[in-house]
Amino acid sequence: MEAHLDRIDAVNPKVNAVVQLDGDKAREAAREVDLRRAAGAPLPPLAGVPFTMKDSFDTAGIVSTAGTLGRRDHRPERDATVVERLRRAGAVLLGKSNTSELTLSFETDNLVYGRTNNPYDLDRTPGGSSGGAAAIVACGGAAFDVGSDMSGSLRVPAHFCGVAALKPTAGSVPRTGHIIEDDERTQIGPIARRVEDLGFILPILEGPDGVDRTAGGGRGPRSGAERRRVAVFASDGRSEPDAATELAVRETAEVLVSLGVDVAWARPRALDDLPRLRRADRSWIERILERAGTGEVHHELAWIRRPPIPGRGLAPGPLAEHVARFRLDMDAFMEGFDALICPVRPYPAPRHGDSLRPELKAGRWYTPAFNLTGWPVATVRAGTAAGGLPIGVQVAAKRWREDVALEIALQIEQWSGGWRPPNL
Numbered sequence: 111m112e113a114h115l116d117r118i119d120a121v122n123p124k125v126n127a128v129v130q131l132d133g134d135k136a137r138e139a140a141r142e143v144d145l146r147r148a149a150g151a152p153l154p155p156l157a158g159v160p161f162t163m164k165d166s167f168d169t170a171g172i173v174s175t176a177g178t179l180g181r182r183d184h185r186p187e188r189d190a191t192v193v194e195r196l197r198r199a200g201a202v203l204l205g206k207s208n209t210s211e212l213t214l215s216f217e218t219d220n221l222v223y224g225r226t227n228n229p230y231d232l233d234r235t236p237g238g239s240s241g242g243a244a245a246i247v248a249c250g251g252a253a254f255d256v257g258s259d260m261s262g263s264l265r266v267p268a269h270f271c272g273v274a275a276l277k278p279t280a281g282s283v284p285r286t287g288h289i290i291e292d293d294e295r296t297q298i299g300p301i302a303r304r305v306e307d308l309g310f311i312l313p314i315l316e317g318p319d320g321v322d323r324t325a326g327g328g329r330g331p332r333s334g335a336e337r338r339r340v341a342v343f344a345s346d347g348r349s350e351p352d353a354a355t356e357l358a359v360r361e362t363a364e365v366l367v368s369l370g371v372d373v374a375w376a377r378p379r380a381l382d383d384l385p386r387l388r389r390a391d392r393s394w395i396e397r398i399l400e401r402a403g404t405g406e407v408h409h410e411l412a413w414i415r416r417p418p419i420p421g422r423g424l425a426p427g428p429l430a431e432h433v434a435r436f437r438l439d440m441d442a443f444m445e446g447f448d449a450l451i452c453p454v455r456p457y458p459a460p461r462h463g464d465s466l467r468p469e470l471k472a473g474r475w476y477t478p479a480f481n482l483t484g485w486p487v488a489t490v491r492a493g494t495a496a497g498g499l500p501i502g503v504q505v506a507a508k509r510w511r512e513d514v515a516l517e518i519a520l521q522i523e524q525w526s527g528g529w530r531p532p533n534l
Contacts, residue, residue: 115204121229121250122251125228125229127251128208129242130206133204139158154199156314161201161255162255164209164239164240164243165177165206165207165223166288167288168189171185172185175220176211176213177213193287195314204251208223209240209243213290215408217235217241217410217462218236218242219238219410228245230532234270234459234461235270235460235462236248237268237271238266239267240267241270248303254303256311257299259299260293260296265502268301268454268489269502271459272491272528272532276309277297278315282312282325283299283316285325286325295482297484305523337370338371339374339447342373342374342450343377344453348385348475352456352495355495359453365525366522376447377452378479379439380436380439381479384436387432387436388422389424389426390429441483441508444485444508449505449506450504450505450507452506453504456473459500476504477504485507485508486511489502489504490502490503490526491527491530500530505518
């Protein structure tokens, strides 16, 4: 515990990833674990493991802002379901990691705590909205973090910061106590330095809690170690990957072939329809801001206060019909494969603010499809760009087949070496 707290002290002034620290309680909890171990008492699976928690989750007694001004002094009385489960498993909460306001931006910056920096280049973004989580895990300041992902908010920071992340199957992990509780596109999962850790943490998080009506269980029997068949694509047809990203995807495919995996270069045609599947209704965001008591929003969230662009976004009825068709088409494609591998973004971490530029913003369509399908997706480092910037890939699998996504991600990690410490 002291080693992690010392590491946070050393790196956090540079990266601004941890925004609330509860060091005294963390030390006390660690001492209790030491005493129980010395006494030979049984210990839970995560006894004494230090973790941080994305600030979009409620933590009892610790300020939980979700990056919005109206909650700058909000101290919840209860833990979010996932926090409660981690504590019960023995993990020790160090503090809260920074997020974009309401988790609705791919850059981690807000009016409460300011900007988080990428530990591999402080002039670049760690991504969002789980940017604080990925940054502090990459720095070695926390053994793991738990974030949320509505459109790539786990996967993009993991890619930009060179760590591993898992967006589980939709409905696997309850959203109770998260700032966005009712949107089924939001899926909760862990960020860690190694793929193996993701598979260890997931069973602790998942399962119904009696509150989140969408959280259940659907795991079927696991298949054996049959020969895997994987689809791979490097370009989504809208935003071409840069040379380093394309190389990372191609080398990943070649390595899998050498390991006996059947690889086919194929992209689901349904992805061409993805930009049409936007919600026209913004009132749900305004309701969250109203409940929080927020008036002024961060500039990256200012779009919700502007008049909607005519013709952009679908009303709930038509949107549901189009999403249902999209899911059917994507599932039909996946019938021929065990997994799908593609970039997370067509470029490594950009400089702060640049991801909002039109030419880079076009790259955002690599991730949201898997929130709509509900497929589990693991992200793992597969390459390196100029300046030592990490490059990750996504490994998507069929619903409830996290084991397949993690199996293939582990093969990639063993080849690439995965996470590498930043030079801070």
